[in-house]
Every structure is written in C-alpha cells, then in structure tokens.
Amino acid sequence: MSFIDIRQIGPMTTVQDLGRKGLQHAGVSGSGPMDAPSFRIANALVGNDPMCAGLEFAGVGGSFTVSRPVRFAVTGGDVDIRLDGIRAHPWESYDLLSGVTLTIGALRECVWGYLAISGGIDVAPVLGSRSTHLRSGLGGHHGRRLQAGDRLPIGDAVSSINLALGQPWRRSGRPIRVVCGPQDDYFAEDVRQTFLEMAFIVSPTRDRMAQVLDGPPIRAVGGHDIVSDGTCPGSIQVPSSNKLFVLMAERQTAGGYPKIATVASVDLPRLAQVATGRTVRFARISQWQAEELLIAERQALRSVLANLVAKPASNDRPGEISQ
Amino acid sequence: MVKMFPRIHACGDSALSVELCDTIDEAVSERVIALAQNLADAPVNGVEELVPTYRSLMVFYDPETVRGHSLAMTLRLRLDALVVGANHVRRFHVPVVYGGTMGMDLQELADMKDLTVSQLIELHSSAEYRVFMIGFAPGFAYLGGLPEILHTPRLATPRQRIEASAIGIGGKQASINSVPGPSGWRFLGRTPLRLFDPARAEPFLLKAGDRVTFRPVSEDEAETLDRAIAAGRMTGEAVPQ
Numbered sequence: 106m107s108f109i110d111i112r113q114i115g116p117m118t119t120v121q122d123l124g125r126k127g128l129q130h131a132g133v134s135g136s137g138p139m140d141a142p143s144f145r146i147a148n149a150l151v152g153n154d155p156m157c158a159g160l161e162f163a164g165v166g167g168s169f170t171v172s173r174p175v176r177f178a179v180t181g182g183d184v185d186i187r188l189d190g191i192r193a194h195p196w197e198s199y200d201l202l203s204g205v206t207l208t209i210g211a212l213r214e215c216v217w218g219y220l221a222i223s224g225g226i227d228v229a230p231v232l233g234s235r236s237t238h239l240r241s242g243l244g245g246h247h248g249r250r251l252q253a254g255d256r257l258p259i260g261d262a263v264s265s266i267n268l269a270l271g272q273p274w275r276r277s278g279r280p281i282r283v284v285c286g287p288q289d290d291y292f293a294e295d296v297r298q299t300f301l302e303m304a305f306i307v308s309p310t311r312d313r314m315a316q317v318l319d320g321p322p323i324r325a326v327g328g329h330d331i332v333s334d335g336t337c338p339g340s341i342q343v344p345s346s347n348k349l350f351v352l353m354a355e356r357q358t359a360g361g362y363p364k365i366a367t368v369a370s371v372d373l374p375r376l377a378q379v380a381t382g383r384t385v386r387f388a389r390i391s392q393w394q395a396e397e398l399l400i401a402e403r404q405a406l407r408s409v410l411a412n413l414v415a416k417p418a419s420n421d422r423p424g425e426i427s428q
Numbered sequence: 429m430v431k432m433f434p435r436i437h438a439c440g441d442s443a444l445s446v447e448l449c450d451t452i453d454e455a456v457s458e459r460v461i462a463l464a465q466n467l468a469d470a471p472v473n474g475v476e477e478l479v480p481t482y483r484s485l486m487v488f489y490d491p492e493t494v495r496g497h498s499l500a501m502t503l504r505l506r507l508d509a510l511v512v513g514a515n516h517v518r519r520f521h522v523p524v525v526y527g528g529t530m531g532m533d534l535q536e537l538a539d540m541k542d543l544t545v546s547q548l549i550e551l552h553s554s555a556e557y558r559v560f561m562i563g564f565a566p567g568f569a570y571l572g573g574l575p576e577i578l579h580t581p582r583l584a585t586p587r588q589r590i591e592a593s594a595i596g597i598g599g600k601q602a603s604i605n606s607v608p609g610p611s612g613w614r615f616l617g618r619t620p621l622r623l624f625d626p627a628r629a630e631p632f633l634l635k636a637g638d639r640v641t642f643r644p645v646s647e648d649e650a651e652t653l654d655r656a657i658a659a660g661r662m663t664g665e666a667v668p669q
Contacts (some may be wrong), residue, residue: 131567132563284440332483
C-alpha cells in the first residue's frame with residue numbers, strides 16, 4: 106500500500122470527498138468540501154474520479170511526502186507551493202516523487218485550499234463517504250483534523266498526464282445572492298431592508314459548520330425561537346444575539362432559529378472563501394434565478410473539467426520544475 | 429400573525445420546506461411522516477432527500493431535473509390527496525440504568541420537582557414517547573410525551589461533553605444521546621443501547637414515528653446488555669405488534 110505522510114500541517118486540515126448523501130433524515134450532515142468546485146477541479150487535474158477524497162486545508166497547508174510517485178494539484182486560491190524548495194503553481198498538476206517534500210504555504214485572499222493526490226486518499230468510507238465530519242467524529246482519518254506524523258493510505262492511480270486549466274474558472278465579485286425565507290416573515294420590513302442594504306463583516310468565528318457575520322442587529326419581531334425544522338447549506342439563522350449564522354458544509358440538519366434567507370448555492374463557496382475581517386453584502390434574487398445560476402455554473406464547471414489541457418512535457422516557464 | 433397552512437417555502441435553489449404548522453402537534457407529525465412516505469413510495473423525479481421534522485418536511489431537489497415552482501405544485505397535490513393511514517408503529521423498550529455518572533442530574537431534578545428519586549424514575553419510565561424527528565446529530569431522537577411535571581429548562585451553560593447513550597430531558601422533550609458532545613440538557617442515566625453505530629448494518633436505531641418507553645434496569649442487567657450489544661447480539665428491544 107502507498108501512503109502520504111504528513112510532516113507539518115496547518116491547524117485545520119481534513120480528509121474530504123463530495124460528502125454524504127441521503128442520510129439527512131437520520132441527522133447526518135452532508136459535510137464535504139467548503140468550496141466544492143475548487144475541490145472537483147483539483148481531483149480532475151490529477152486524473153481522479155470525482156468521488157476520490159483529497160485534503161482540505163484552511164489558511165495554511167503543510168508539508169508532505171509520499172511513498173510512491175504521485176501526481177498532485179492544489180486549488181482554492183493563490184498559494185505558495187514548493188517541491189524541495191522549487192516553486193510550483195496552484196491550479197495545475199505536477200509529479201511528486203517519493204523522497205521529495207511538497208510544501209504548501211498560506212493561501213492569499215481566500216480561506217479554503219485543496220490538495221488532490223492521484224489515486225485519492227484511501228481511508229475507509231463511513232456511511233458512504235470519506236468526508237470528515239468533525240463535530241460527530243465521523244469519517245476521514247479517525248474523524249479528526251490531521252496532525253503532523255499522520256500517515257494516510259492513497260489509492261491506485263490511473264495513468265495520466267499533468268494537466269492545467271484550458272479556460273479560467275472565475276467567480277463573480279458581486280454581492281452574495283440570497284433567496285429570502287423560509288422565515289423572513291419573522292423580521293419586520295425595515296429589518297429585512299437593513300439585511301439587504303448594509304455590509305456585514307466576516308467574523309473570526311467560523312468553522313466548517315457555520316460562518317458568523319457581524320453587522321447591524323437583525324432582530325426578529327416573531328422571536329428567535331422556532332419549533333426546530335430542517336436546514337440546508339446556506340441557511341442564514343438569526344439567534345437572539347442578532348448576528349447572522351450562515352450554515353456551511355458541516356451544518357446540523359435541523360435548527361431552532363428563524364432563517365431570514367438562504368445563500369444561493371453558486372455563491373456559498375464564494376462566501377466560504379471571503380477572508381476574515383472582509384465585508385460582504387447581500388442581494389435578493391428569486392428561487393428561479395438562483396436555480397438558473399446554479400444550472401449555469403454547473404455547465405461552466407463541466408466545461409472547465411472537460412477542457413483541461415496537457416502541460417508541455419518540458420516546462421520552460423521560469424521558476425517551475427521540470428521533470 | 430395569522431398564518432395559513434400548509435405553506436411551501438423556498439429554501440434557496442435546491443430545497444423546499446413544506447410547513448404544515450408552527451407548533452408541536454402529534455397529528456401534524458403523522459402527516460409530515462405520511463407525506464414523506466408518500467414521496468418515498470411514489471418518487472417525484474429530481475427529489476433527492478426528504479427530511480421530516482416536527483412540523484414540516486424538507487424536500488431537497490436537483491433544479492437541473494425539476495424546478496422548485498413546479499415541484500411545489502406537485503407537493504400541494506400530494507398533500508391534498510394525502511391519506512394518513514394506520515401505519516405500522518414500531519415500539520422500542522429502552523433499558524435505562526438511572527443515576528450513576530451519566531445520570532448526574534437525577535437527584536437534583538428530583539429535589540427541584542419535590543419528588544423522590546424513585547417517583548421521578550416511575551414518572552419517566554411510565555410514559556410512552558413518540559419520536560418526532562431525528563436530527564441535530566446522527567441518530568439523535570427528539571422524543572415527545574414527557575410528563576409535564578418533568579418539563580425542565582435547559583442549563584444556562586451547556587456541559588462540554590455528554591456521552592452517547594445518556595438519557596436526557598430538555599424543555600418539554602426527552603432524548604437519548606446518540607453521539608458524544610456538548611449539551612445543556614439534564615441527564616438521568618444511561619442505556620446500553622446504541623442509537624447510532626456506523627459499523628452496524630442498520631446504523632440508526634430509531635426513526636420519526638417510532639414509539640419509545642424506558643425500562644429501569646439494574647447495573648448488573650445493564651452490564652449483561654452492554655456485553656451482548658458489544659458482541660453484536662442485539663441492537664434494540666423492539667416490541668412486536
């Protein structure tokens with residue numbers, strides 16, 4: 106069996122795949138990557154099946170070695186990557202030979218990064234997925250964050266070439282679009298206007314479960330306690346602290362706070378990637394528009410994945426490795 | 429605020445909430461479960477997951493296959509024609525060792541209610557509970573039917589770690605912890621049963637609509653059950669109808 110060894114690691118790195126499906130009725134959160142398109146691109150760049158598991162890191166990566174040659178790719182945002190000190194680039198794949206140390210530094214102007222390894226991280230699936238769910242200690246590597254000294258199995262890789270993006274993967278810089286409801290009627294009209302007009306600051310209170318936004322108080326005239334009902338990714342809960350809690354990949358499946366709006370699926374990874382201390386604004390769209398945007402984005406992502414290009418065998422870009 | 433039910437709300441672009449009521453009501457819960465069963469028996473193209481809660485059904489869908497507005501119309505038609513039949517009810521006896529390290533609030537709760545510990549145990553174990561929903565954590569069961577005298581507010585400061593299988597009370601609800609974690613509920617004891625075991629063929633013991641009664645057992649009997657469960661010889665105490 107082949108392994109990836111964790112030499113150093115940032116404080117928040119977990120094994121993730123596309124998450125758990127079909128068990129929300131049993132209280133099992135989907136989990137999965139915070140920025141699924143970036144994760145999918147990383148897998149495709151190393152020739153992996155979309156269902157393969159990779160590593161998700163917050164802020165800073167770590168250093169890694171492997172016991173057999175693999176391909177790897179780092180996505181999510183701009184980041185310093187070194188192979189035994191020689192610079193490599195995100196959003197394209199490289200060979201990582203055994204004995205060479207891959208070092209991934211700090212992400213610039215984003216939060217979540219992805220490391221895909223050809224063959225995928227081959228930990229045992231739990232309830233149909235290799236994704237780590239930290240809160241319940243399920244899946245991934247013993248249900249927890251990775252630590253220096255951890256050794257993870259990697260699966261058999263199909264033979265592939267090193268790839269890069271043939272067309273850019275872009276995200277809009279527009280406000281975070283939301284569909285109002287399901288409990289927007291708990292909030293007075295002027296408070297709903299405040300929600301849509303004012304800026305909110307991404308607070309340091311953020312994890313894979315929820316992201317807290319500071320800003321003007323959002324008070325519910327209908328009260329901040331409801332009989333618990335279902336949540337979905339992007340639900341914006343408003344507890345009595347009046348702060349906004351946006352539920353993310355590792356959210357609980359039900360909750361007892363009113364939800365003023367739901368972030369459109371296309372903009373949820375973008376919200377996840379907003380650096381702490383930055384501001385966000387919301388813009389209201391209809392359910393129909395949010396569906397249209399999601400369908401269009403899926404098509405755009407399929408196009409990016411279908412149009413990856415082979416990297417030249419000899420790499421003459423300055424600062425890049427050639428093997 | 430006068431509300432008309434049912435209401436179908438958009439929850440973003442991939443989910444609808446079919447809301448039948450905004451309070452806790454057994455008949456409503458039966459209807460939520462019946463709608464979920466109806467959609468499971470005769471699936472609607474594009475519907476991916478159904479999450480029954482106390483008073484609403486969350487319907488997750490793929491907008492590339494079915495659009496929310498059209499799905500909402502289908503769901504209204506299903507609701508209008510819905511027959512809540514006499515479903516087969518699963519009943520479970522849950523053995524409980526009252527007190528001990530996992531029943532740290534038993535004495536205090538009895539004192540608060542001006543009851544003896546044995547009166548409190550008698551009250552807790554004589555009621556029949558209904559599983560209103562599974563949620564919050566894997567396999568966590570929200571149980572309705574707690575005798576009113578035992579209704580107790582949650583702790584102001586939650587405890588950092590309560591073990592799986594702890595038997596608790598929170599507000600008007602009873603619970604059986606399914607995974608370890610922080611909790612502001614009050615705890616009376618523990619059960620050898622495991623509500624959630626990812627290694628088991630059926631990882632989740634309970635589902636919405638099930639009935640539960642608690643059966644007091646001695647520490648000795650609990651240890652026998654612990655061993656049987658650890659050896660995989662039993663998963664629950666279902667009572668056949």
